[in-house]
Amino acid sequence: MSLFKKYNVPGPRYTSYPTVPYWSVSPTAEQWLQSVAAALEDGERDGIGAALYVHVPFCQSLCTYCGCNTRITRNRAVVQPYIETLLKEWDLYLSRLGRKIRLEELHFGGGTPTYFTPAELEQLIGGLLERVSVPAGAEFSIEADPRVTTREHLVSLAKFGFRRLSLGIQDFDPKVQEIVHRVQSEEQVRVVTEAAREAGFTGVNYDLIYGLPLQTRRSVEDTIDAVRRLRPDRIAFYAYAHVPWIKPGQRRFTEADLPSGDDKRLLYERGREMLAEVGYREIGMDHFALESDSLWRASLEGTLHRNFMGYTTRQVAPQIGLGVSSIGDSWTVFAQNEKTLESYQRRVAAGELPLLRGHVLDAEDRILRRHVLNIMTRFATDWGRAELHTPYLDGLPERLAELEKDGLLELSGQSCRVTEKGRPFLRNICMALDARLVRQAPTTQLFSKTI
Numbered sequence: 001m002s003l004f005k006k007y008n009v010p011g012p013r014y015t016s017y018p019t020v021p022y023w024s025v026s027p028t029a030e031q032w033l034q035s036v037a038a039a040l041e042d043g044e045r046d047g048i049g050a051a052l053y054v055h056v057p058f059c060q061s062l063c064t065y066c067g068c069n070t071r072i073t074r075n076r077a078v079v080q081p082y083i084e085t086l087l088k089e090w091d092l093y094l095s096r097l098g099r100k101i102r103l104e105e106l107h108f109g110g111g112t113p114t115y116f117t118p119a120e121l122e123q124l125i126g127g128l129l130e131r132v133s134v135p136a137g138a139e140f141s142i143e144a145d146p147r148v149t150t151r152e153h154l155v156s157l158a159k160f161g162f163r164r165l166s167l168g169i170q171d172f173d174p175k176v177q178e179i180v181h182r183v184q185s186e187e188q189v190r191v192v193t194e195a196a197r198e199a200g201f202t203g204v205n206y207d208l209i210y211g212l213p214l215q216t217r218r219s220v221e222d223t224i225d226a227v228r229r230l231r232p233d234r235i236a237f238y239a240y241a242h243v244p245w246i247k248p249g250q251r252r253f254t255e256a257d258l259p260s261g262d263d264k265r266l267l268y269e270r271g272r273e274m275l276a277e278v279g280y281r282e283i284g285m286d287h288f289a290l291e292s293d294s295l296w297r298a299s300l301e302g303t304l305h306r307n308f309m310g311y312t313t314r315q316v317a318p319q320i321g322l323g324v325s326s327i328g329d330s331w332t333v334f335a336q337n338e339k340t341l342e343s344y345q346r347r348v349a350a351g352e353l354p355l356l357r358g359h360v361l362d363a364e365d366r367i368l369r370r371h372v373l374n375i376m377t378r379f380a381t382d383w384g385r386a387e388l389h390t391p392y393l394d395g396l397p398e399r400l401a402e403l404e405k406d407g408l409l410e411l412s413g414q415s416c417r418v419t420e421k422g423r424p425f426l427r428n429i430c431m432a433l434d435a436r437l438v439r440q441a442p443t444t445q446l447f448s449k450t451i
Contacts, residue, residue, distance in 0.1 A: 003406060004265045004424070006448045011427040012434070013285070014376055015308045016327075016334060017369040022436035023359035027333050032355060033096055035330035039318035040099065049104035049135060051316045052128065053309065054086060055323030057111040057341065060148065063182045064249040065170065065212060065240055069325035070111050071341055079120055081345065082323075087127040089322050089348045094131055096353075103132040104316045106162075107309055108142040114149040118156040125160045139164060139313070141203075146192045147184050154192075154199040165196045166205040166236075172226045173219035176212050179253055186226045193230055203293065206232040210267040211240035213257035220267045224274040234295055235280060235288040236310060237271055239264070284376050285426045287311050304377040311377070332366065334359045364390045364435060372430050375418065379426075384414040392435045399432040402448060 012019040027035070043049060057071040058078060071078070094101070106128070116124065141164035142157060154165070169189060170182055177183045193204050206227055210220060227235065242258060244250040259267060272282065280288040281296050284306065289295040298304040298313040305315040308327050318330040321337060324344040328335045335358035338344040347354040361369065367383075367390045374381035383393045397411055404411050408422030409429060418429060428448065431437055 003408075004262060006406075007425050007428045008261065008265070009428070009448060011431050012437075014372055014427065014430045015306060015310065016329070017372040017434070018359060018361070018365055018436050019434070020336075023334065023357060025360045025362075026358045027335055027355070027360050029353045029355055031360060032328070032330070032333055032335045032353070032358065033093075035333040036093075036318045036320065036328070037097055037099075038332075039330040040097070040101065043317055044102070048314075048316055049102035049138075051105035051107070051319040052103060053319060053321045053326055053328075054106070054108050054113075054124075054128070055110065055321065055326040055337075056082075056108060056113040056115060057324050058082075058115040059110070059112045059145075060115065061181060062249050063168075063170075063180055064252045065180045065182070065209060066249065067241060067243065067247055068111060069339060079116060082341075083116075083120060083124045083127075085345045085348045086124060086322050089354065090128055092348070092351065092353055093320060101132045103129070103134050104138050105312070105319075106138070106140045109309070110143055112145045112148060113142050114144045114153050118150070118152045121153065122156050122160075125157075129160065134161065141166065143168065144192070146189045149192050151195045151199070154196050154201065158200040163201050164203040164205065165192075165201050166207060167192065167232075169206045169223075169227070170209045171212055171215065171219065172223040173215070175214050176219055179213045179257065181252070186230070189226075190230055193232065203234065204232045205234040205236065206230075208235060208237045208271070209240050210237060210271060211242075211259055211264045213253040215259055215267060217267065217270055220271050221274065224271050228274070228278050231290075233290055233293045235275065237268065237275075237286050237288065239268070239286070282423065284311055285423075299377070302378060306373060306376045328358075332361050334361075364392060368392070368433055368435055371433050375416075375430055375433065376426060379418040379423065380416065382415040389414075396432060399438070400429070403429060403432070 040050060055069070057069055059070050059072050060074055062072045138161065140160065140162040142162055143166045146167050167189060170180065171177060172186055196204055208223065242250060242255065275288050279290055281291060283289050283295055283299050284304065287310065294313045295311060303314045305312045307319060307329060319328055321328040324337060324341050325339045326337045335355050338347060338354045338356045344354045367388060370388065371381045371383060383389050400409060400411060400416065403409050407419060408425050409419060410417045418426065422429065
């Protein structure tokens with residue numbers, strides 16, 4: 001475990017580059033729209049459509065580990081105004097872009113999208129789709145809470161072409177569930193999983209978290225055993241991030257309740273080992289898939305992509321975000337909506353795109369973004385060609401020297417390949433590529449605890 005100790009430093013998950021803390025040049029609404037239009041035109045030439053992400057913030061109760069933008073309420077009066085605002089925001093995009101959009105991907109996240117009733121979901125989805133074209137092979141997916149998701153929800157979603165379901169599991173141990181306020185049984189999860197497959201869903205994903213309060217090796221083994229019985233197609237196995245100064249709900253427990261250091265990493269390594277035993281293949285960072293799943297095939301075929309929704313089977317552009325706190329990505333520009341519900345609804349009602357902040361990528365950003373993506377999805381990158389080179393990369397071999405000495409990667413000329421041993425350290429390798437991070441603290445201690 002010495003390498004895990006050495007490289008156990010805080011670092012981004014690299015669902016974007018630059019990462020959100022280093023966004024510095026926010027776009028105007030007009031700049032954002034121009035970048036979206038340009039991405040749509042590029043996509044049309046390449047036969048690629050757009051992606052739409054819809055954020056539903058509402059939850060009936062607070063899961064205390066959660067770091068998402070949520071609104072905890074049982075007041076159903078909030079639903080209809082929010083649906084109307086989402087549809088109006090979409091209308092703003094469609095009218096200002098002035099073109100028919102080919103929608104390749106639609107994803108609902110939260111919060112709890114199945115907080116909406118089946119009828120409310122049908123109203124929203126129908127309104128979103130009525131003015132776009134949906135090609136064969138489009139992928140529609142939704143995140144759901146097994147405690148509030150019914151067979152009727154799944155049938156309604158399947159009617160609109162939803163085929164992927166992501167269930168928040170986190171942990172099956174009763175003590176862990178109690179302290180994080182997320183109590184759900186294996187049987188509840190089994191019922192929803194089977195109902196989804198019966199309704200026509202072809203892919204089910206489970207989200208798991210390691211490093212939660214009161215977790216032990218035994219509790220993680222029991223959780224993975226249950227997951228192996230239920231046999232989802234994909235699994236995301238994330239590290240818990242303890243940030244009570246940002247998310248006050250996490251103050252329900254203290255750092256004394258959390259596994260840390262080597263103990264925390266051992267939980268992941270044991271879970272990873274147990275998943276491999278029954279045929280789950282590791283995809284990039286913290287993600288696993290059966291060989292029958294399209295995510296595994298994408299990793300073999302070289303089309304795997306990573307964005308704010310995690311790993312996907314292909315790159316689509318642009319991604320437009322609807323709803324409070326949603327993030328859009330045109331590849332050259334990021335744009336995030338207002339993070340408070342009231343501000344978001346007020347600005348849409350006034351006929352404005354509700355942008356709060358974002359980032360216009362400069363030439364260096366765009367090149368480094370490609371290399372970070374290559375490492376995260378293909379475990380290798382090459383900066384030898386002029387269009388993939390920027391002066392910052394000239395110092396990369398020196399910054400990667402310690403990781404190479406430890407056998408985590410191989411350098412050859414102007415290229416880098418992550419070794420099998422190095423795959424658990426993708427984050428550290430990408431930190432060396434992260435010019436904005438390095439310039440803030442330009443030492444090798446940025447990537448490891450020793451120089």
